[in-house]
Amino acid sequence: MNPASAVWQVEGHAIPVIHLEKLFWTEAGFTKQDMLRYYLRIALVALPHFRDRPVTLRVFPEVASGASFYQRERPRYAPSWLAGAVYHLRTGDSSATAPRAITTPLINGAASLIWLANGGCVEFHLWSARAPHLDLPDQAISDLDPGENVPFSKVLEAGLRLREYLERQGIASYVKTSGGQDLHIYAPLAPVHTYLDVRRWVKDAAQQLAADYPALVAVARGATHRGDNVTIDYAQNSIGRNTAAPYTIRAGASNPWVSTSLSWDEIAAGSIRPDDLTPDGVLERVQRYGDLFAPALLANQRLPMPH
DSSP states (O other), X not given: OOOSOEEEEETTEEEEEOOTTOEEETTTTEEHHHHHHHHHHHHHXXXXXXXXXXXXXXXXXXXXXXXXXXXXXXXTTSOTTSOEEEEEOOOOOTTOXXXXXXXXXXXXXXXXXXXXXXXXXXXXXXXSSOTTOTTSOSEEEEEEEEOTTOOHHHHHHHHHHHXXXXXXXXXXXXXXXXXXXXXEEEEEBOTTSOHHHHHHHHHHHHHHHHHHOTXXXXXXXXXXXOSSSEEEEOTTSSTTOOEEOTTOEEOSXXXXXXXXXXXXXXHHHTOOOGGGOOHHHHHHHHHHHOOTTGGGGTOOBOOOOOO
């Protein structure tokens, strides 16, 4: 049996890792050590997507099916090499003399990823802007949420319809799973648009698809994951909001599922099953295909805004 604790050397930093034997996913026999090893092995592929993006942490103190909390601020006891970005909270209170500043964590290296995961962070959720320009998103994100009666095949179909719409607009897009039954479709952008413009544009696209395919697509109004349609949630495109990072593990299922980049050919073939996208399965995919989400890092598109 592996020891319950050890010191890992990551990027020249000595990181004490503890409770390695703890079963985070009891049914799958997936331990904390398994999780840390996955994050260490996937870091080379995942970190370019993390770089300079504020991250919201979802921390599970005990097991991945247990209680959790979200943490937006860089831990005060974090090592000096774990970077941060200052963000001034917007409360809407005009009487406030100045907005409160928080320092969000930035994961710019494997050591930061492992240090936070060792602290119980299972899930990593990223902003759609990079520091220091936190008011200028470089991604337009459409979150496709299936209703409770919607099979995953319909989510794939809705994803294809959205891709077709974006292509007609001259916009390239890239797709990943949420780590569950959702799809996340990203249109990478030059950081020149406001959040308001990006959110309106994604909402307009959702409304057009809902008009064209009313039996398939709906526009988010309040809670999602309800009804018989695939809901497109455009509200992710707001400052301070975040979306599951590429290659993050997700909690809540009996097995660890991973938010995984896909090809559009795989979406069209309809052969993808989210429960197949486990840490081991994703590592094998990356070895075979590389990072299918990598082209999203190179795009420099502008939205076709009305004049």
